[in-house]
Amino acid sequence: MSMFELNAKIELLDEDGNKTYGLVHDYVDGKLYVSTTPDEIDLKIFRINDKVRGVTFKGSKGTSFDGVVTNRTSDKLLIYEISKIGNFTEVQRREDVRVTCSMPLYFTNNPGVLKMDSSFLYENIEDLKEISDRAIVSDLSAGGMKFNTKERLEANDEVRLLFYIEKKPFILKGKILHKMINIVRSSTNYSYGTKFIDITESEREAIISYLFVLMRKNRIR
Structure with a gap:
């Protein structure tokens, strides 16, 4: 053995x-x-x-x-x-597996939305999209993500995150751990490292399964 x-x-x-x-x-x-x-x-x-x-x-x-x-x-x-x-x-340990990806993200730090129950937000998902800013997720793990946007946030800000995995929506709460500023010509973009702070075990397992699918696809390429 x-x-x-x-x-x-x-x-x-x-x-x-x-x-x-x-x-x-x-x-x-x-x-x-x-x-x-x-x-x-x-x-x-x-x-x-x-x-x-x-x-x-x-x-x-x-x-x-x-x-x-x-x-x-x-x-x-x-x-x-x-x-x-x-x-x-x-x-790495399953909860630490982090995979490079590119997926659309909706996010908002609206205080009212942060207080809303996730079940209510799922029922009103189109309204959530309308009041949210847009970003691109550049890497994902079961514990958090890094996303890129033109919108400015600060470390320790809490945000509502909406993204899709294989057409299934995930609405999670996150906390900004750090940010990086990228200036290209006259455009300023921000990269934010974010930790999930209200993820359930079933949501975590779903993300982990998706990450291993991505890892397999990346190896095949």
Whole structure:
């Protein structure tokens, strides 16, 4: 078990970003066995020959790898056999994974909007867009983002953020940690490092899954 630690937590994702969680059950003759429970209806059940990306962590160090599902057995536990394992990459802890991207962002530091409940804002999303400024997200993590805009903000400002991941809206509250000023000819632009301060666990997991999809696409390119 030099490559994989027995009973270590592991996440498997297919090429579309569908995921399941499990434990390292065994590693024999170059084949990894991952156990999970067959009644987890919210998680992906993989088929034989599905290509997957695995991510497992030991302490502060993580490893991602590619593989193929070559067998699947089910009793009290659902066990996947993963073969053709390769393309090992050291990764950051899941919550720290940060990926370069480019996506539209709506944001506002309007005090009234900051006090509004997220459920109300989701119900009135078009109104939120109308009163918000525009920006471009340049990198994203489960803990925050960096975005670029012509609008001026200050460190410690709180902002409402609206962005889309695969057509699904995310409305989060963020706090500006730092800013950088970029002056090009007569135009001034600002880059803001922002921390999410009200993100739920389900929102965090959705962002993490999307980040690993982006990482896979970037490697293919």
